[in-house]
Amino acid sequence: MAIDTKRYKDRLQQKKPNINLVPLLDVIFTIMIFLLVMLSQQPADTPDNYTQAQISAKPTASSGTSEYYLIPLDGLHKVTVNGADKSEYIRGNSIAVHTRVMDEGQILIDSSSGTITIQSPADIADKAVKAPSLN
16 A cells, blocks of 8 residues: 555645634733733832831941840951950850940951951940850
8 A cells, every 4th residue: 555645745735724822812811910910019118118227237236235246257266456466355256346346446357367357446445345155
């Protein structure tokens, strides 16, 4: 039995293509609904609602109840305050720093060498850092 390819080609050429538009319309309406829902959404908290204290990551005396803040640094081995070595206050790779130093002074942290250099106001240089109480 021979295969009649000519007859098959003629039958295919005489057929009209049948395009079903229902799946296309379903996809278009689904995309439209998705876009309308997404564009009508508004963020719950806009940046205008935040105060300056909430935007700043720097703790202040009013943002906490403690007089000292803990600064941890993995591999911390040297702390200097106004040029004086205060490394004896290091406990568990961290140091407690006075809130006024955080607000009025300057803290330089070098994680590659494990050092913290602090410039504090002159009147609190003796209590600028202390050993943290690790509970």
